[in-house]
Amino acid sequence: MTRSDEVFLRSVVQEVPELQPLLDEHVKDQYGVVLPHVLMGEIQSWAEAHVDSDPEAIRRLVLALDPGITSGDEMVENVVAISFLEYLPAADAPGGRVRALLTPALIEALAELES
Secondary structure (H helix, E strand, O other): OOOHHHHHHHHHHHHOHHHHHHHHHHHHHOOOOOOHHHHHHHHHHHHHHHOOOOHHHHHHHHHHHHHHHHOOOHHHHHHHHHHOHHHOOOOOOOOHHHHHHOOHHHHHHHHHHHO
């Protein structure tokens, strides 16, 4: 049976097709398996690297991540919080502009992590 966090991540990639090459490479590197926290870390790094050049893709990404916090199960919420939000750089650091694009629910979840 497929884990809920893997299903969620595949739905994120559907919403942000720019992530498809990242998913494909991840699956190849992991011998056909999706490791949700590893993949989310790769997505987080991708977001940092593309926030200035493709802010629209990052907006779509955070909108796709939002349900993981607002209506996801514990596994999904954990992968979004721990492997995406927790690793976001400070707002004034390179890649930190991702924070400015977060939804209210993601901002609240990030604030809880940082408190």
